[in-house]
């Protein structure tokens with residue numbers, strides 16, 4: 001069976017041979033324009049502004065993005081610990097006000113692949129990108145990321161989760177970074193409905209498939225964000241930077 005284009009592209013980028021072919025200056029540049037670079041930039045922004053809030057990823061598949069985000073946060077956490085030991089008083093004082101904060105990590109997925117849909121993109125057909133919850137958990141644990149009160153997994157379609165777990169969702173922290181990576185129009189609209197009460201002034205929203213469906217405003221994430229914005233006059237989404245093949249980062253503005 002042919003692998004979906006997106007999964008094949010991701011695997012290609014991950015492969016050791018590809019990494020070896022990259023000039024060292026590119027491979028080690030954390031500000032590069034791929035997904036890991038986007039997460040690095042998002043976490044750098046969160047640490048620079050000392051934002052308290054969670055990392056939400058809606059559409060996690062095998063957790064590559066989830067763990068890349070955890071890794072990016074770990075790097076900034078280590079940088080901040082260095083600041084605590086700075087000879088400059090102001091650096092120590094600024095870092096001390098934020099160093100004890102551990103950002104929660106929340107993952108949402110069917111854990112059974114793409115839901116049934118009629119959006120007509122063969123890459124996003126029902127069952128593609130399937131990874132079970134036990135396998136997702138195992139991969140995370142192997143990378144040092146353990147499920148806990150601050151690392152939580154929500155299994156089911158987003159609309160089911162919204163209906164089934166309103167109390168658990170209400171207890172989740174606001175979003176510092178929301179990584180929306182569920183490809184489809186319907187799924188993105190449901191993902192945004194989970195996020196709606198969690199968005200704050202300055203939340204980073206990564207729309208990983210912004211230019212899928214040939215960037216049509218009448219399909220995919222573009223259509224979903226346009227409809228969501230029309231329903232939420234108090235929120236606006238400022239384009240920040242494009243990344244990788246079809247991704248786009250936004251910053252949320254909130255009229256309070």
Ligand SMILES: C[S@@+](CC[C@H](N)C(=O)[O-])C[C@H]1O[C@@H](n2cnc3c(N)ncnc32)[C@H](O)[C@@H]1O
Nearest residue numbers: 059060061065109110113114157158181182187
């Ligand atoms: C492209 S994959 C995500 C890739 C992942 N972010 C990564 O870094 O590898 C899309 C994921 O969205 C999930 N998904 C799509 N629509 C969904 C929905 N309505 N509810 C829950 N999960 C959904 C699929 O199960 C799939 O795992």
